[in-house]
Amino acid sequence: MSYVTQADLGGLPGFGPVTPEPEGELFHAGWEPRALALTLAMGATGSWNIDASRAMRETLPDYRDLSYYQIWLAALEQLMLQRGQVFPDEIATGEMRHPAAPVARVLQAGNVPAVLAKGSSTERAAPGPARFAVGQAVRMHIGKVDHHTRLPGYVQGKRGTIEHVHGAHVFADANAQGLGEQPQWLYTVVLDEAELWGDAAPRQNLSVSVDAWESYLVEAAA
Amino acid sequence: MTGHDHSDDHSDDHSELGEMDLRVRALESVLTQKGYIDPAALDALIDTYQTRIGPRNGARVVARAWVDQTFHEWLMADATAAIASLGYTGRQGEHMVAVQNTNEQHHMVVCTLCSCYPWPVLGLPPTWYKSAPYRSRAVKDPRGVLADFGTALPETTRIRVWDSTAEVRYLVVPQRPAGTEGWSEDQLASLVSRDSMIGTRLADAPADARSAA
Numbered sequence: 360m361s362y363v364t365q366a367d368l369g370g371l372p373g374f375g376p377v378t379p380e381p382e383g384e385l386f387h388a389g390w391e392p393r394a395l396a397l398t399l400a401m402g403a404t405g406s407w408n409i410d411a412s413r414a415m416r417e418t419l420p421d422y423r424d425l426s427y428y429q430i431w432l433a434a435l436e437q438l439m440l441q442r443g444q445v446f447p448d449e450i451a452t453g454e455m456r457h458p459a460a461p462v463a464r465v466l467q468a469g470n471v472p473a474v475l476a477k478g479s480s481t482e483r484a485a486p487g488p489a490r491f492a493v494g495q496a497v498r499m500h501i502g503k504v505d506h507h508t509r510l511p512g513y514v515q516g517k518r519g520t521i522e523h524v525h526g527a528h529v530f531a532d533a534n535a536q537g538l539g540e541q542p543q544w545l546y547t548v549v550l551d552e553a554e555l556w557g558d559a560a561p562r563q564n565l566s567v568s569v570d571a572w573e574s575y576l577v578e579a580a581a
Numbered sequence: 582m583t584g585h586d587h588s589d590d591h592s593d594d595h596s597e598l599g600e601m602d603l604r605v606r607a608l609e610s611v612l613t614q615k616g617y618i619d620p621a622a623l624d625a626l627i628d629t630y631q632t633r634i635g636p637r638n639g640a641r642v643v644a645r646a647w648v649d650q651t652f653h654e655w656l657m658a659d660a661t662a663a664i665a666s667l668g669y670t671g672r673q674g675e676h677m678v679a680v681q682n683t684n685e686q687h688h689m690v691v692c693t694l695c696s697c698y699p700w701p702v703l704g705l706p707p708t709w710y711k712s713a714p715y716r717s718r719a720v721k722d723p724r725g726v727l728a729d730f731g732t733a734l735p736e737t738t739r740i741r742v743w744d745s746t747a748e749v750r751y752l753v754v755p756q757r758p759a760g761t762e763g764w765s766e767d768q769l770a771s772l773v774s775r776d777s778m779i780g781t782r783l784a785d786a787p788a789d790a791r792s793a794a
Contacts, residue, residue, distance in 0.1 A: 367691030390605040396623035453607030459615035468621035478671035570747035
């Protein structure tokens with residue numbers, strides 16, 4: 360077990376109040392929009408997928424000390440270093456000192472609106488019939504896995520109900536590891552607050568849902 | 582970057598760039614020299630999210646749903662298509678689901694794992710949405726989070742939190758405020774805040790509802 364995510368925060372105590380901010384406040388430093396744009400532009404080269412980039416971000420050891428765009432930038436550097444697209448001396452100096460590695464494509468300014476408007480759907484042809492149906496009781500998988508996953512810790516082992524069937528989607532766990540898309544059925548599973556947080560937790564009149572791939576789920580008695 | 586005595590510079594030297602500025606500039610320079618990026622594309626990306634794609638898009642979706650029952654039904658049945666019909670499509674909004682607030686049920690959206698957010702209708706997420714306090718508490722203490730926003734709901738109102746753990750993105754349709762009968766779609770859109778479409782606030786009440794009515 361060597362994979363450690365720093366990003367799985369649901370239900371953790373001790374982070375204090377939320378600080379709202381005005382709607383027009385998008386960035387808080389001049390470098391932030393450039394970091395955002397660099398990340399999107401390099402993502403558009405097709406050198407990695409979104410799940411691999413999330414895996415890189417969440418495993419940064421100093422994740423919780425970094426601001427959001429610092430996380431993005433640090434992960435971007437690591438993804439490129441891994442692939443020999445840049446080298447430490449180049450990051451340090453801002454000068455190209457090693458030949459460029461080929462990339463599949465380069466995002467040109469004129470294509471930005473079309474590329475953003477198109478996005479990239481994760482829905483795929485179904486691998487077979489869906490195993491679960493709306494209304495069915497399920498239990499979430501228990502236990503840590505040694506790779507990126509989209510099953511948050513706070514729902515592991517908990518019982519919920521299938522509320523929606525979304526079709527088959529690229530399986531993030533596999534895609535993040537470079538194992539291909541391995542699409543699976545995706546479900547919205549709704550869980551009750553007593554199941555999630557126990558009877559001792561203050562009642563909120565609350566239910567919570569997560570979107571879960573089929574392999575996260577096992578049947579539960581109704 | 583070396584030779585700085587002060588890590589937190591409130592210096593009067595406005596020409597001096599911070600460490601992060603220099604790091605990003607260096608990286609942009611290398612990536613440009615290597616031919617991986619078109620610098621003009623960076624400008625186009627920034628311009629898009631600063632001036633074209635933001636929560637006013639979502640506000641138009643909500644206002645349309647408030648005045649047009651057919652559109653509302655379409656939005657609830659197939660949000661991706663209904664939203665696309667207004668021209669809002671693409672990155673981080675490929676698979677949209679709309680959820681309707683009522684007196685009985687209030688919806689809130691979070692991504693406890695990162696910062697998943699419906700960019701085409703709400704633009705880039707605010708800092709608080711990406712922060713540890715929001716991501717940790719939204720699923721366990723949503724009423725406490727709502728209080729941080731000055732939002733109080735009756736105990737009888739059931740709260741439903743949607744954790745965006747896959748690529749499905751959620752848009753909260755807030756309740757139409759009372760006193761807005763006869764308002765135009767544009768007027769109504771002005772009452773729809775970004776936060777109300779995440780579910781941390783309600784739509785604004787019309788300050789002058791009596792005079793407008």
